[in-house]
Amino acid sequence: MKAVARPRNSPQSETLLLAKQDFQAFLDQLWQGGYRVVGPTIAQQAIVYDEIRRVEDLPRGWTDEQSGGQYRLTRRDDEAWFGFVVGPHSPKRYFFPPQVAVTQADRTSNGWQFSEVPDQEPPYALLGVRACELAAIAVQDRTFINEQYVDPIYRRRRERALIVAVNCTQAASTCFCTSMNTGPRCTQGFDLALTELPDSFTVEVGSERGADVLSSLPVTRAAPGSLLAAEAARQQAVDQITKGLDTKDIRDLLLSNLEHPRWDEVATRCLSCTNCTMVCPTCFCSSVKEVSDLTGDHVQREREWDTCFNWDFSYMNGGIVRNQIRSRYRQWLTHKLASWIDQFGVSGCVGCGRCITWCPVAIDLTEEVAAIRENPA
Amino acid sequence: MSHKPRLAVFKFASCDGCQLSLVALEDELLALAERIDVAYFLEASSRVEPGPYDVALVEGSITTPEDAQRIRQIRRDSRFLVTIGACATAGGIQALRNWADSAEFLRAVYASPEYIHSLATSTPISSHVPVDFELRGCPINKQQLLEVLVSLLGGRRPRTPVHSVCLQCKRRGTVCVTVAQGIPCLGPVTHDGCGAICPSYNRGCYGCYGPCEQPNLESLSDQCQVIGVSRETLVRSLRNSFNGYAPEFRAESDRLAGEEQ
Ligand code: SF4
Numbered sequence A: 001m002k003a004v005a006r007p008r009n010s011p012q013s014e015t016l017l018l019a020k021q022d023f024q025a026f027l028d029q030l031w032q033g034g035y036r037v038v039g040p041t042i043a044q045q046a047i048v049y050d051e052i053r054r055v056e057d058l059p060r061g062w063t064d065e066q067s068g069g070q071y072r073l074t075r076r077d078d079e080a081w082f083g084f085v086v087g088p089h090s091p092k093r094y095f096f097p098p099q100v101a102v103t104q105a106d107r108t109s110n111g112w113q114f115s116e117v118p119d120q121e122p123p124y125a126l127l128g129v130r131a132c133e134l135a136a137i138a139v140q141d142r143t144f145i146n147e148q149y150v151d152p153i154y155r156r157r158r159e160r161a162l163i164v165a166v167n168c169t170q171a172a173s174t175c176f177c178t179s180m181n182t183g184p185r186c187t188q189g190f191d192l193a194l195t196e197l198p199d200s201f202t203v204e205v206g207s208e209r210g211a212d213v214l215s216s217l218p219v220t221r222a223a224p225g226s227l228l229a230a231e232a233a234r235q236q237a238v239d240q241i242t243k244g245l246d247t248k249d250i251r252d253l254l255l256s257n258l259e260h261p262r263w264d265e266v267a268t269r270c271l272s273c274t275n276c277t278m279v280c281p282t283c284f285c286s287s288v289k290e291v292s293d294l295t296g297d298h299v300q301r302e303r304e305w306d307t308c309f310n311w312d313f314s315y316m317n318g319g320i321v322r323n324q325i326r327s328r329y330r331q332w333l334t335h336k337l338a339s340w341i342d343q344f345g346v347s348g349c350v351g352c353g354r355c356i357t358w359c360p361v362a363i364d365l366t367e368e369v370a371a372i373r374e375n376p377a
Numbered sequence B: 001m002s003h004k005p006r007l008a009v010f011k012f013a014s015c016d017g018c019q020l021s022l023v024a025l026e027d028e029l030l031a032l033a034e035r036i037d038v039a040y041f042l043e044a045s046s047r048v049e050p051g052p053y054d055v056a057l058v059e060g061s062i063t064t065p066e067d068a069q070r071i072r073q074i075r076r077d078s079r080f081l082v083t084i085g086a087c088a089t090a091g092g093i094q095a096l097r098n099w100a101d102s103a104e105f106l107r108a109v110y111a112s113p114e115y116i117h118s119l120a121t122s123t124p125i126s127s128h129v130p131v132d133f134e135l136r137g138c139p140i141n142k143q144q145l146l147e148v149l150v151s152l153l154g155g156r157r158p159r160t161p162v163h164s165v166c167l168q169c170k171r172r173g174t175v176c177v178t179v180a181q182g183i184p185c186l187g188p189v190t191h192d193g194c195g196a197i198c199p200s201y202n203r204g205c206y207g208c209y210g211p212c213e214q215p216n217l218e219s220l221s222d223q224c225q226v227i228g229v230s231r232e233t234l235v236r237s238l239r240n241s242f243n244g245y246a247p248e249f250r251a252e253s254d255r256l257a258g259e260e261q
């Protein structure tokens, strides 16, 4: 297991303060530095990730209310800029794009000529990344830039990105990062980490790249009062977390209950619609297809997000291996929470709660595990 | 193939929209015409060549006794028979008659219903003859039609996805309209092909591409009722999906209608 090539751990111990009135200058600085700034904004009645050019693009004064199968965008009674939790998008879609061409070939008089499809994306500055998302990025790093197998698209985008994290100051009923030891406090994996106060942000610097971005901005050293206020704001998120997942011996629990009747029961509810895996910030599956033009002289290999819930994803010589919803749900849950540990040394779940909110029939993985734990085979 | 493959396009009970997708392939049409001999396509050309044909595209459902005979002859004349669109693959919107009294419709619509010889049902082509490949949708997606033609020319099976609309909805970054807005959506049980257009315009999926593989309709119905959709509305949404007579949608609307009584 190799960490990302560039140094991430040269944090500046001193916490700084950036006034909200200087935040536009901060955004301008990022764009001028060649970054494409992506952060939270409102679209289709939800807070999603998209380009952020002006502070007005941020969901200031809005929040989200989440529960199983339900998400509602609602007005806050204050003007907080980051007063919400996580939405349907995650940084995954920037490092591991949903649809991308990976290679191409042309038929010439000298036979087939293969060439790369150059990735044109400018470096991203990801703004508003939460602690569970930082953890999810670290999980995906183990998949895409591990020693033996490196995904060049992921690596290029990941290494060039600047990560501006934001500490949560509230939690949703679907959040359980405290059970997974991934949050809500941002502790590593960021270039800068902000905590929102009414008129300013405290800023922790996690890398030299982060420090460079701040160098021309009017940041000051945060006074003890600001530090205390930031600590109190972050504590609110901890206090609001109600959901939990008991992870004790979870690998053995699940793998020794592969014939548990709960799998049949959940299969009556699960639509195998794929939404949970699509929104999960760590799910990494894709499929590739060759697409040729009409003449057959130009062929492109395209990669698309795919998932174990897709009926023909397990197609092999001889047929479909997981030919029932029961076996597909079981595959997902046991991989995520059990065999992922064998494969990568960590859980595949960071406790973000997205799969619970965005499941159209409100299936909650923490309840599924609890049901098996309550009555194991 | 030593000769240019011969293509025929046939129409049964339908609106012509699907065959027009072939004409709508404007950018590829000339290149296609170079590689394919269009032997029979009344919508586009008055040239009519007899069979046999290498590929037949069949649009529309079977609604008259003559059509039920004609499709048999087309099958005999065609090496590879591809049905295109919801009418040909599932019976179409006209299959609503399968739940009603068609004689009564005839009396209501026609001044002299005795001249009309139609069947009491609208059924998909596959209920009458073996079909080699079904291309779904109302209307079909022209890029998928191109994929079917290109793959047949290349001697491989067409590759069209079997997954749910939700998968594509998420890939394109659309926010789920059911979860975020409480709008009922058939996406979780519907075959992709459109590219998840409706949710991107804040509408629920109408089911134009018919049931996906192993759809869990009962669970979706239960959840729709939780968010306040009546059984009656669900029955109507399934039957009006242009694919209402597709076996899985039909079974669920019949189950719900049975519960209602
Ligand atoms: S658990 Fe929910 S989101 Fe996941 S496939 Fe099943 S129904 Fe869809």
Ligand code: SF4
Binding pocket: A276, A279, A280, A281, A282, A336, A348, A349, A350, A351, A352, A353, A354, A355, A356, A365
């Ligand atoms: S499994 Fe669910 S809660 Fe865990 S990381 Fe994935 S989406 Fe988040």
Ligand code: SF4
Binding pocket: A275, A360, B165, B166, B167, B169, B170, B174, B175, B176, B177, B178, B179, B185, B186, B187, B188, B196, B199, B204, B205
């Ligand atoms: S909007 Fe419809 S198609 Fe899209 S994810 Fe939600 S249920 Fe699926």
